Amino acid sequence: MTVTVTRTTVPEHGIVRYASIGGLDLEAGGYLPEVTLAYETWGTLNADASNAVLIEHALTGSTHVTRGDTDEPGWWEQLAGPGAPVDTDRFFVVSINIVGGCYGSTGPSSPAPDGAPWGSRFPLVTLRDSTVAEARLADQLGIRSWFAVLGGSMGGARALEWAISFPERVQRCGVISIGHASTAEQIAFAQAQTLAIRQDANFKGGDYYGGPFPEDGLALARRIAHITYRSAAELEGRFGREPQAPESPLHGGVLAARGRYQVESYLDHQGNKLVRRFDANSYIAITEALMSHDICRGRGPLPETLARSGARFFVAAVDSDRLYFPAQSRELAAALPGEVDVHVIEAPIGHDGFLTEIGQLGHQLRAHLSA
Numbered sequence: 001m002t003v004t005v006t007r008t009t010v011p012e013h014g015i016v017r018y019a020s021i022g023g024l025d026l027e028a029g030g031y032l033p034e035v036t037l038a039y040e041t042w043g044t045l046n047a048d049a050s051n052a053v054l055i056e057h058a059l060t061g062s063t064h065v066t067r068g069d070t071d072e073p074g075w076w077e078q079l080a081g082p083g084a085p086v087d088t089d090r091f092f093v094v095s096i097n098i099v100g101g102c103y104g105s106t107g108p109s110s111p112a113p114d115g116a117p118w119g120s121r122f123p124l125v126t127l128r129d130s131t132v133a134e135a136r137l138a139d140q141l142g143i144r145s146w147f148a149v150l151g152g153s154m155g156g157a158r159a160l161e162w163a164i165s166f167p168e169r170v171q172r173c174g175v176i177s178i179g180h181a182s183t184a185e186q187i188a189f190a191q192a193q194t195l196a197i198r199q200d201a202n203f204k205g206g207d208y209y210g211g212p213f214p215e216d217g218l219a220l221a222r223r224i225a226h227i228t229y230r231s232a233a234e235l236e237g238r239f240g241r242e243p244q245a246p247e248s249p250l251h252g253g254v255l256a257a258r259g260r261y262q263v264e265s266y267l268d269h270q271g272n273k274l275v276r277r278f279d280a281n282s283y284i285a286i287t288e289a290l291m292s293h294d295i296c297r298g299r300g301p302l303p304e305t306l307a308r309s310g311a312r313f314f315v316a317a318v319d320s321d322r323l324y325f326p327a328q329s330r331e332l333a334a335a336l337p338g339e340v341d342v343h344v345i346e347a348p349i350g351h352d353g354f355l356t357e358i359g360q361l362g363h364q365l366r367a368h369l370s371a
């Protein structure tokens with residue numbers, strides 16, 4: 001059966017590459033045959049393959065870290081590029097779309113062996129599984145050991161998992177805006193998001209491809225998430241109690257459409273923006289992968305688990321982050337062997353500061369990569 005798969009949002013800037021890495025036995029017991037990984041590269045791998053840097057994207061990011069040969073800006077545009085802190089004149093930079101995603105790697109909207117989209121049949125893929133898949137791609141690229149693996153938020157969790165799963169393959173590890181495991185509160189916020197999608201009438205248990213898309217559920221999930229990505233102070237300073245003119249939140253009611261506050265309009269916009277670029281099943285798959293983040297699972301106490309890695313660690317946190325508290329980064333740093341500082345990004349924005357405060361982060365990261 002041939003099915004037109006909708007809502008794959010593979011970037012169209014033309015430099016994404018695809019690698020078949022074979023079948024993947026999954027930690028939770030499932031199996032994915034014929035996994036494809038989408039990836040981008042910048043710079044040149046040197047003769048002894050000693051200059052490779054892996055940048056891992058966060059929850060809704062893609063492989064497109066920086067523009068390179070295209071006009072399309074990336075999500076860490078000022079952090080990676082020629083002369084940037086992750087200098088593509090010096091490093092061969094790689095970014096890989098996570099398994100389960102919708103930016104080119106095998107995910108729920110990809111065809112299963114029967115030709116129909118995986119949909120509800122897509123198995124649980126943990127961050128650890130993704131790391132195993134990425135190691136196979138590294139083998140194909142001829143990269144035995146990364147000079148550095150780094151990322152923020154879920155990207156930081158992926159980087160940390162790399163350093164522990166493959167200690168001999170990671171020389172430096174940048175763990176930004178994330179702790180060593182998803183906490184109860186982070187899992188709780190995540191569950192509210194996945195339920196918002198599952199309870200959309202269009203979700204159909206995950207088998208909605210070819211029919212109406214569960215837009216309302218995905219947009220609601222993004223609203224919940226986005227509140228956690230920003231600080232109370234940022235929302236207050238930006239929107240306060242202002243109405244979204246010409247609407248008035250004090251008119252209307254339960255039956256008549258009520259006007260919105262500016263912050264409501266802003267969250268509506270953020271929700272709708274994600275609906276245009278992300279698959280709902282992928283959102284669930286990746287969110288649940290992030291829930292699984294726990295480098296100690298099956299390995300032992302935190303210090304012993306971290307001691308598996310001989311990497312030099314770079315740990316950073318945004319001071320106003322109310323989702324991944326700086327205290328969780330400090331706990332990670334304190335459990336690492338040796339003296340590891342937590343680089344604090346000072347910004348009122350909240351968690352998203354790891355994407356927006358590139359000046360501070362870049363300055364600190366450049367020093368780490370040069371040492």
Ligand SMILES: CC(=O)SCCNC(=O)CCNC(=O)[C@H](O)C(C)(C)COP(=O)(O)OP(=O)(O)OC[C@H]1O[C@@H](n2cnc3c(N)ncnc32)[C@H](O)[C@@H]1OP(=O)(O)O
Binds near residue numbers: 060273352
């Ligand atoms: C192909 C791809 O897209 S790849 C994936 C790209 N994305 C990623 O990698 C994920 C990481 N990036 C992000 O999460 C975000 O881009 C961030 C955090 C870096 C920045 O977030 P932004 O939404 O751009 O920032 P900000 O909070 O300032 O919001 C600005 C938007 O809110 C809108 N807005 C502001 N006030 C209001 C309001 N009162 N009512 C409605 N909309 C509003 C602005 O018009 C603007 O809209 P636009 O983004 O459509 O231009």
Ligand SMILES: N[C@@H](CCO)C(=O)O
Binds near residue numbers: 059060153154229
């Ligand atoms: N805004 C980011 C934050 C996730 O940590 C994203 O959408 O990926």
